[in-house]
Amino acid sequence: MMGRAASVQASSGLQRPASLWHRLHIDPLLLLLLALVAGGGLIVLYSGADASMAAVRAQAIRFGVAFAALFIFAQLDPAVYRRWSPWLYVAGMAGLVAVLVVGVGAKGAQRWLALPGLPRFQPSEIMKLVVPMMAAWYLSRQYLPPRFRHVVIAVGLVLLPMGLIIQQPDLGTSLLVGAAGMFVVFFAGLSWKLITGFFALLGVAAPLMWHFVMRDYQKQRVLTLLDPQSDPLGAGWNIIQSTTAIGSGGWSGKGWLQGTQSHLEFLPESHTDFIVAVLAEEFGFLGLATLLAAYTLIILRCLYIAANAQDSFSRLLAGALTMTFFVYIVVNIGMVSGLLPVVGVPLPLISYGGTSIVTLMSAFGVLMAIHTHRRMITA
Structure with a gap:
C-alpha cells in the first residue's frame, strides 16, 4: 500500500521539500566542522602570537571574509x-x-x-x-x-x-x-x-x-632535512626547535600559554608555518590527535560529497579539492616534524594568514555547491 502511494507521488512529479540549509546551498555538517577547527585555531594562534589580541582580531576578520567567500562560491x-x-x-x-x-x-x-x-x-x-x-x-x-x-x-x-x-x-x-x-x-x-x-x-x-x-635555498632545505644537526644554529634551527617543541608536549601538553619553545622565542614562525608545534607542546598528543580527528571528519564529509556528485566534472573537481586539503595537512605537519623539507605551506584553518584561508574556504564553497545544487530526488 505504501509502495503504491510512493509510486503515485513520484509519477505526479512532486519533490521532497528542500531544507533551509539546502536552499541556502550550505552543508551544515561541513560548516560546523570548519567553524570548530577555525575557533580552535584562534585559541592556538593567541598563544603562538605571544598572547597578541591584535593578531587574533586580524585573523578573525580574515575568517569572516573567508566564510563570506565560502557562502558566495556555494551559491x-x-x-x-x-x-x-x-x-x-x-x-x-x-x-x-x-x-x-x-x-x-x-x-x-x-x-x-x-x-x-x-x-x-x-x-x-x-x-x-x-x-x-x-x-x-x-x-x-x-x-x-x-x-x-x-x-x-x-x-x-x-x-x-x-x-x-x-x-x-x-x-x-x-x-x-x-x-x-x-x-x-x-x-x-x-x-x-x-x-x-x-x-x-x-x-x-x-x-x-x-x-x-x-635554487640554492631549496637545495639547502633538502640537505637540512637529511641532516639538521649539520648546521644546528643556522639552516637546521627551525626543524630542531620544532621537533623539540613537539616532543616536549608529551601526552597532555604543558598547558595553554605555557609553551617554552614559542614564548621564549626559540621556535621561529610560531604563529604561521610552525604553529602545529605550538599546539603539540601546549596540548600534547591529545590536542594534536583531536585536531587530526577533526581534519579526518572534514575529509570524509568532502569525499562523501565527491562520491555523490552527479556528473564527471563535479566528481573530479570535488575529489581533487578534497585531496588538496589533505596535502596541505600532510605537508605542513610533515615539514614541522622533520619528515619533509620546509616549503612554506600553512596549516589549514590554524596558521595565521589571509590569502590561503580565503582560497581554502572558496574551495569548500565549491564543494557545497556541488552537493546542494544536485537535482532534487523525487519522493
Missing part, C-alpha cells in the same frame, strides 16, 4: 564553474606571466600583483582552484578512463602554471597547484601502467630538477 551552480573554467585558466595564466614581468617583490620573491583600485593579491593562490577546474573540464569532456594523449594534455595543463609559479619562486604553492591538478588526472581513471611510468619518469627527472630547476 553558484557547478555548471557555471564548468562553463567558465577555460576562461579562468587563461586569465590565471596571464596573471602568472604578469607577476614575472611587473609583479611586486618581497623577501626575495616576486609573487604579487598590485592593480590600480584592487588590493595586492597572488595569482598563484587563485590557480589552486582554477587548475583542477580546468583539468576536470577537459577530462570530463572525454571518455573515461582517458586515453594516453588526453592524459598528456591534462598533465600539460597542470605543468604550465606550475612552471611559472616555480619561477617566482614559490615551490610550496607550485606543489599544491600541481597536486590539485594531478589528483583530477588520477581520479579520471589512470591505469597502473601509466602511474608506474609517471613515477619512473619522476625519478629520472629528479636529478635534472636538482641541477637545473631547484
Whole structure:
C-alpha cells in the first residue's frame, strides 16, 4: 500500500521539500566542522602570537571574509564553474606571466600583483582552484578512463602554471597547484601502467630538477632535512626547535600559554608555518590527535560529497579539492616534524594568514555547491 502511494507521488512529479540549509546551498555538517577547527585555531594562534589580541582580531576578520567567500562560491551552480573554467585558466595564466614581468617583490620573491583600485593579491593562490577546474573540464569532456594523449594534455595543463609559479619562486604553492591538478588526472581513471611510468619518469627527472630547476635555498632545505644537526644554529634551527617543541608536549601538553619553545622565542614562525608545534607542546598528543580527528571528519564529509556528485566534472573537481586539503595537512605537519623539507605551506584553518584561508574556504564553497545544487530526488 505504501509502495503504491510512493509510486503515485513520484509519477505526479512532486519533490521532497528542500531544507533551509539546502536552499541556502550550505552543508551544515561541513560548516560546523570548519567553524570548530577555525575557533580552535584562534585559541592556538593567541598563544603562538605571544598572547597578541591584535593578531587574533586580524585573523578573525580574515575568517569572516573567508566564510563570506565560502557562502558566495556555494551559491553558484557547478555548471557555471564548468562553463567558465577555460576562461579562468587563461586569465590565471596571464596573471602568472604578469607577476614575472611587473609583479611586486618581497623577501626575495616576486609573487604579487598590485592593480590600480584592487588590493595586492597572488595569482598563484587563485590557480589552486582554477587548475583542477580546468583539468576536470577537459577530462570530463572525454571518455573515461582517458586515453594516453588526453592524459598528456591534462598533465600539460597542470605543468604550465606550475612552471611559472616555480619561477617566482614559490615551490610550496607550485606543489599544491600541481597536486590539485594531478589528483583530477588520477581520479579520471589512470591505469597502473601509466602511474608506474609517471613515477619512473619522476625519478629520472629528479636529478635534472636538482641541477637545473631547484635554487640554492631549496637545495639547502633538502640537505637540512637529511641532516639538521649539520648546521644546528643556522639552516637546521627551525626543524630542531620544532621537533623539540613537539616532543616536549608529551601526552597532555604543558598547558595553554605555557609553551617554552614559542614564548621564549626559540621556535621561529610560531604563529604561521610552525604553529602545529605550538599546539603539540601546549596540548600534547591529545590536542594534536583531536585536531587530526577533526581534519579526518572534514575529509570524509568532502569525499562523501565527491562520491555523490552527479556528473564527471563535479566528481573530479570535488575529489581533487578534497585531496588538496589533505596535502596541505600532510605537508605542513610533515615539514614541522622533520619528515619533509620546509616549503612554506600553512596549516589549514590554524596558521595565521589571509590569502590561503580565503582560497581554502572558496574551495569548500565549491564543494557545497556541488552537493546542494544536485537535482532534487523525487519522493
